[in-house]
Amino acid sequence: MKLYDFSVAPNPRRVRIFVAEKGLNIPVQEIDLYARQSRTPEFLKKNPAGQVPLLELDDGSYLAESVAICRYLEGLHPDPNLMGRDTREQAFIEMWSRRMELELFGGVDRYFQNTDPMFKGRFPQFADYAEAQRAYAVQRLTRMDGELAGREFIAADRYTIADITALVAIDLFTGLAKQPFPSGLPNVKRWHDTVSSRASAKA
Amino acid sequence: MKLYDFSVAPNPRRVRIFVAEKGLNIPVQEIDLYARQSRTPEFLKKNPAGQVPLLELDDGSYLAESVAICRYLEGLHPDPNLMGRDTREQAFIEMWSRRMELELFGGVDRYFQNTDPMFKGRFPQFADYAEAQRAYAVQRLTRMDGELAGREFIAADRYTIADITALVAIDLFTGLAKQPFPSGLPNVKRWHDTVSSRASAKA
Numbered sequence: 001m002k003l004y005d006f007s008v009a010p011n012p013r014r015v016r017i018f019v020a021e022k023g024l025n026i027p028v029q030e031i032d033l034y035a036r037q038s039r040t041p042e043f044l045k046k047n048p049a050g051q052v053p054l055l056e057l058d059d060g061s062y063l064a065e066s067v068a069i070c071r072y073l074e075g076l077h078p079d080p081n082l083m084g085r086d087t088r089e090q091a092f093i094e095m096w097s098r099r100m101e102l103e104l105f106g107g108v109d110r111y112f113q114n115t116d117p118m119f120k121g122r123f124p125q126f127a128d129y130a131e132a133q134r135a136y137a138v139q140r141l142t143r144m145d146g147e148l149a150g151r152e153f154i155a156a157d158r159y160t161i162a163d164i165t166a167l168v169a170i171d172l173f174t175g176l177a178k179q180p181f182p183s184g185l186p187n188v189k190r191w192h193d194t195v196s197s198r199a200s201a202k203a
Numbered sequence: 204m205k206l207y208d209f210s211v212a213p214n215p216r217r218v219r220i221f222v223a224e225k226g227l228n229i230p231v232q233e234i235d236l237y238a239r240q241s242r243t244p245e246f247l248k249k250n251p252a253g254q255v256p257l258l259e260l261d262d263g264s265y266l267a268e269s270v271a272i273c274r275y276l277e278g279l280h281p282d283p284n285l286m287g288r289d290t291r292e293q294a295f296i297e298m299w300s301r302r303m304e305l306e307l308f309g310g311v312d313r314y315f316q317n318t319d320p321m322f323k324g325r326f327p328q329f330a331d332y333a334e335a336q337r338a339y340a341v342q343r344l345t346r347m348d349g350e351l352a353g354r355e356f357i358a359a360d361r362y363t364i365a366d367i368t369a370l371v372a373i374d375l376f377t378g379l380a381k382q383p384f385p386s387g388l389p390n391v392k393r394w395h396d397t398v399s400s401r402a403s404a405k406a
Binding site: 048049057063064065067068069071072075076086087088090091092094095098099103123124126128129132143 | 267268275279289295297306327329346
């Protein structure tokens with residue numbers, strides 16, 4: 001296996017944290033998105049969407065999409081479990097992971113893509129829409145603060161892929177997107193401190 | 204089990220088609236989103252996101268998010284298989300389902316939500332952003348036409364959840380969002396005719 005990665009980008013980080021939590025050692029090839037290395041004819045043959053992360057399997061096929069890559073690795077290496085041990089747990093972890101992805105990560109990412117100069121000329125940017133998405137993300141974090149009251153982790157009594165999705169979303173918000181960590185959210189803050197202190201968060 | 208549904212809406216339809224393909228008989232309760240029935244205190248206790256579909260389990264807990272509900276039903280009723288028979292197949296079907304969801308369904312849905320009068324006053328709408336999303340969805344359909352060349356289904360040699368996601372996205376585009384079926388896409392048209400002719404498509 002080989003993982004096509006870009007160390008700066010949030011979606012590859014989701015997979016890197018997942019891999020670190022599993023204790024796996026997968027060879028990595030850096031694809032510099034700033035240098036448009038995912039848009040070369042050679043890379044587009046591997047992934048026509050021109051995106052990383054991308055996992056090259058031992059049979060030569062290519063698996064794209066962060067969560068699909070995680071599910072593949074979870075199937076090959078079930079422990080430690082990050083996506084659910086049985087049908088019921090798998091479903092509830094997926095519910096929470098999707099909420100964090102579609103609502104939180106989605107809002108943050110649409111804000112970022114509609115404001116960052118890096119994307120200028122690659123697709124149209126809309127400042128008013130960006131601001132609405134920023135507000136939507138902060139709103140979602142506020143709701144999350146209630147959800148995390150009395151809970152250590154988002155989806156289960158242990159760290160799961162839902163925590164990874166939310167961690168990467170928040171770090172995109174306060175990192176590349178240069179926004180302050182919203183104040184007055186003690187439960188989100190406590191949870192973020194906890195998951196950030198795991199060794200995998202450095203991935 | 205009980206499924207909280209809204210017959211007009213696209214996300215509940217994804218679950219209804221899935222249920223029909225499985226041949227399951229799950230009692231349904233209609234929640235009229237036009238009448239804001241998902242925003243009553245009673246419903247918000249079941250799903251704080253105020254959304255359908257929502258599955259009430261026999262133990263009284265509530266499972267939200269279309270794909271999480273589908274995964275739960277797939278675990279309970281593995282045949283006919285719609286989400287992959289083994290680790291490798293599950294991963295590739297998820298890759299395709301996510302591409303259809305994030306790229307196609309996402310674009311269509313953001314167009315719809317930023318133009319339809321139904322959403323006026325519920326959240327801000329941005330006409331220029333909507334138009335960019337409409338163009339993005341048509342672009343994705345154009346790419347899909349290439350992907351479907353020589354293929355009967357999207358993700359495997361049989362009908363899967365990826366086909367459901369794409370079918371519902373296209374029908375949202377040409378239905379509620381009142382857009383013409385893009386011309387010059389013979390493979391998408393053939394595929395759409397095929398999947399629309401299944402009994403489950405009426406769900």
